Amino acid sequence: MNESMPPRLIVTASPHLKPADSTPRIMWNVVWSLVPVIVAAAWFFGVSALLVIAAATLGAIAAERVFGRGGSLADGSAAITGLLLGLTLPAGMPLWMVFLGGAFGIGFGKAVWGGLGQNVFNPALVGRAFLQASFPVAITTWPTVGGSFFSLKGDLFVAPFMHPVVNAVTSATPLGLLKFEGKGSALASLVIGNRGGSIGETAALVILAGGVYLASRNYLNWRIPASILLTVAAFSAIVHAIDPSKPDAMFMLFSGGLMLGAVYMATDMVTSPVTNGGRWVFGVGVGILVVVIRIWGGLPEGVMYAILFMNALVPFINRATQPRVFGTTPRATT
Amino acid sequence: MAISLGFRHGVHPPEEKELTNQLPIRRMPYPDELVLPLRQHAGKPAKLCVKVGDHVERGDTVGEADGFMSVPIHASAAGTVVDIDWWPHPDGSMAEAVRIKVDRYAPHIPRPRLVPQWEGLSTDEVVRAVQNAGVVGLGGAAFPTHVKLAPPKDAHVHTLIINGAECEPYLTSDHRTMVEYAPRVLFGIRVMMRALGVTKSVVGIERNKPDAIAAMIAAVPADLDVEILPLTVKYPQGAEKMLIKAVTGVEVPSGQLPVTVGVVVQNVGSVAAIAEVFETGLPLVERIVTVSGHGLRRPANLIVPVGTKLRDLLAFCDGVTADAAEVIVGGPMMGQAVANLDAPVLKGTTGVVVLQKDEMRQEQTWACIHCGRCLDACPVFLNPSMLGDLARVRRYDEMAEAHLADCMLCGSCAYVCPSNIPLAQLFQASKAALRRQLATVQ
Numbered sequence: 001m002n003e004s005m006p007p008r009l010i011v012t013a014s015p016h017l018k019p020a021d022s023t024p025r026i027m028w029n030v031v032w033s034l035v036p037v038i039v040a041a042a043w044f045f046g047v048s049a050l051l052v053i054a055a056a057t058l059g060a061i062a063a064e065r066v067f068g069r070g071g072s073l074a075d076g077s078a079a080i081t082g083l084l085l086g087l088t089l090p091a092g093m094p095l096w097m098v099f100l101g102g103a104f105g106i107g108f109g110k111a112v113w114g115g116l117g118q119n120v121f122n123p124a125l126v127g128r129a130f131l132q133a134s135f136p137v138a139i140t141t142w143p144t145v146g147g148s149f150f151s152l153k154g155d156l157f158v159a160p161f162m163h164p165v166v167n168a169v170t171s172a173t174p175l176g177l178l179k180f181e182g183k184g185s186a187l188a189s190l191v192i193g194n195r196g197g198s199i200g201e202t203a204a205l206v207i208l209a210g211g212v213y214l215a216s217r218n219y220l221n222w223r224i225p226a227s228i229l230l231t232v233a234a235f236s237a238i239v240h241a242i243d244p245s246k247p248d249a250m251f252m253l254f255s256g257g258l259m260l261g262a263v264y265m266a267t268d269m270v271t272s273p274v275t276n277g278g279r280w281v282f283g284v285g286v287g288i289l290v291v292v293i294r295i296w297g298g299l300p301e302g303v304m305y306a307i308l309f310m311n312a313l314v315p316f317i318n319r320a321t322q323p324r325v326f327g328t329t330p331r332a333t334t
Numbered sequence: 335m336a337i338s339l340g341f342r343h344g345v346h347p348p349e350e351k352e353l354t355n356q357l358p359i360r361r362m363p364y365p366d367e368l369v370l371p372l373r374q375h376a377g378k379p380a381k382l383c384v385k386v387g388d389h390v391e392r393g394d395t396v397g398e399a400d401g402f403m404s405v406p407i408h409a410s411a412a413g414t415v416v417d418i419d420w421w422p423h424p425d426g427s428m429a430e431a432v433r434i435k436v437d438r439y440a441p442h443i444p445r446p447r448l449v450p451q452w453e454g455l456s457t458d459e460v461v462r463a464v465q466n467a468g469v470v471g472l473g474g475a476a477f478p479t480h481v482k483l484a485p486p487k488d489a490h491v492h493t494l495i496i497n498g499a500e501c502e503p504y505l506t507s508d509h510r511t512m513v514e515y516a517p518r519v520l521f522g523i524r525v526m527m528r529a530l531g532v533t534k535s536v537v538g539i540e541r542n543k544p545d546a547i548a549a550m551i552a553a554v555p556a557d558l559d560v561e562i563l564p565l566t567v568k569y570p571q572g573a574e575k576m577l578i579k580a581v582t583g584v585e586v587p588s589g590q591l592p593v594t595v596g597v598v599v600q601n602v603g604s605v606a607a608i609a610e611v612f613e614t615g616l617p618l619v620e621r622i623v624t625v626s627g628h629g630l631r632r633p634a635n636l637i638v639p640v641g642t643k644l645r646d647l648l649a650f651c652d653g654v655t656a657d658a659a660e661v662i663v664g665g666p667m668m669g670q671a672v673a674n675l676d677a678p679v680l681k682g683t684t685g686v687v688v689l690q691k692d693e694m695r696q697e698q699t700w701a702c703i704h705c706g707r708c709l710d711a712c713p714v715f716l717n718p719s720m721l722g723d724l725a726r727v728r729r730y731d732e733m734a735e736a737h738l739a740d741c742m743l744c745g746s747c748a749y750v751c752p753s754n755i756p757l758a759q760l761f762q763a764s765k766a767a768l769r770r771q772l773a774t775v776q
Binding site for chain 2: 075326
């Protein structure tokens with residue numbers, strides 16, 4: 001054996017070059033892009049917001065640790081689920097409920113399907129749907145923004161299954177105000193975020209900035225938020241034109257969880273279509289459902305159910321939007 | 335200058351061509367021993383026609399063409415046949431091969447032969463001369479070149495496309511051929527255009543080879559309608575169907591050959607080899623090989639006798655560095671990693687690339703997160719994500735329905751996959767499984 005020859009050759013299948021990107025890098029980038037959103041949440045709701053986000057994330061991570069395959073925590077996807085769930089909850093929600101929601105989201109939203117990549121529904125929204133069904137009062141008790149940073153909102157530390165004592169100052173969300181009291185809100189407060197609502201949904205511009213960052217690095221597909229937001233704007237503008245008592249497009253875009261849902265929830269790669277055509281279909285579907293639920297449904301907010309419903313349709317959307325294979329006529333691909 | 339219409343999708347791996355693209359082609363000395371497998375080309379392997387102990391001169395036939403879909407193999411140096419036995423093939427298998435002990439004192443001058451006067455030959459005679467010279471596609475596939483010169487009678491070929499894209503990272507052999515041997519390439523084009531009866535030829539070259547584009551433009555004779563077309567730098571620009579799309583804007587129908595759209599594609603190296611046949615009469619006994627990679631001490635573009643062992647080739651380039659980990663025959667996107675350096679350079683060996691451990695594909699994979707990047711990369715618009723899911727559960731029939739046959743194993747999907755799923759490997763295995771299934775049914 002010549003000394004200049006390698007002592008041991010490795011044989012791999014082609015292509016032999018290392019891919020330029022990795023799944024954990026995508027996931028952790030999503031986590032980092034949420035940091036400004038979390039900071040904004042802490043600005044508006046104080047330490048309570050951080051506690052709720054931490055509880056949701058701990059719940060998700062604990063479930064991933066128990067149910068996930070070895071080392072699956074390192075891919076960062078459980079952390080995303082927990083952070084996103086926390087951001088969809090009110091700042092005063094009892095922490096044991098939040099923890100349970102995070103664990104449920106991972107356990108029943110992801111692990112039972114077979115782990116990362118296999119689930120049909122967005123795990124964070126599965127967790128939130130579970131909390132909505134189990135604790136309808138706690139999840140709709142919206143504390144007011146402001147107050148000192150360390151003042152606790154609501155009854156965070158109530159022991160599990162004890163009746164929470166609602167002692168905080170609460171306020172309705174803009175969507176709730178509109179639906180149940182017929183009151184509008186100032187656009188500026190919607191865009192900036194100093195209004196009632198979930199922890200992370202109020203600062204629309206910060207969320208949008210995170211989305212632009214991720215899209216610029218190809219860590220989320222811009223077609224989904226673009227189609228959702230365009231659809232909501234166009235559809236609600238039409239409705240507003242026909243019936244001016246209905247909210248206008250700007251209000252619809254910047255109220256509720258639409259921005260967080262469009263940028264961070266609907267774009268979950270696992271639970272959204274793989275084809276670019278399918279992404280448009282998916283986004284338009286979410287947008288229509290959001291407007292329908294908000295305006296004609298019984299709930300003030302519809303982003304969660306709109307996304308979960310469209311999640312269920314993803315396999316069909318994928319099948320219907322397969323690209324035309326090179327060298328085939330459109331008819332032949334069916 | 336004309337504008338390439340391009341093709342959609344594709345990927346941009348690091349080019350790494352600056353290691354060798356300014357190095358002039360040099361000739362490698364004859365090694366002590368040559369190994370000539372009888373299976374070096376697509377189609378039927380050559381038929382052995384020497385026996386142990388025979389003396390051969392450079393250019394003598396050691397294996398004859400076995401039918402039309404086959405080409406002969408010639409001795410690439412003078413010497414003595416010392417063994418005819420199974421020998422490691424670069425594709426990982428064993429193949430019947432003729433081993434020749436090279437005569438160190440021979441002048442390696444081929445036997446006197448008639449150089450065919452190409453202008454007086456009929457198409458059939460040109461085809462036969464090219465076949466007898468053992469010319470195959472030098473771009474890697476090693477498809478017998480003369481078969482492409484004899485299209486079916488009902489086909490109307492109107493354009494000869496010359497593939498100078500060379501889109502694989504590291505490889506520069508076609509690049510240097512065009513820079514240094516542009517007149518020879520154009521002579522080859524002239525012969526082929528006449529044989530095919532076409533009046534138009536287009537040479538597609540990626541824009542990252544401006545010196546090759548300039549040299550080729552300067553060498554185009556006034557009486558020949560040859561267009562030099564700069565192409566987008568994108569992998570797999572050199573894939574036959576992508577190149578045709580980029581040059582003509584036409585998609586070759588799925589499952590069909592380029593002649594159905596009136597086009598014949600030849601690699602730059604093959605054209606130069608044809609020129610050599612009609613210039614000197616020398617059959618294909620050597621080729622230009624890029625030996626490169628960050629794991630190699632002295633990268634080079636070399637004229638290498640066919641049959642040179644990889645071990646000798648690497649040793650001539652001062653060997654490999656301490657952290658070299660993988661030796662690839664061909665480019666890093668579609669090439670074959672070898673386990674045994676006794677395997678020889680074949681007619682279809684475009685390059686030998688030595689990779690370091692840290693630039694290689696790693697072992698760890700993650701689950702498919704359906705990010706869809708593979709769909710945006712696939713040049714033939716398949717859904718590799720879905721095909722990969724199907725391959726794992728061995729649903730090969732559904733894969734066939736999803737156009738697995740159109741996959742050319744270019745590896746673009748696997749290269750962009752953030753979960754590092756070996757999609758190209760899964761598809762190659764699935765194609766093989768489907769072939770086996772078909773064989774059992776019949």
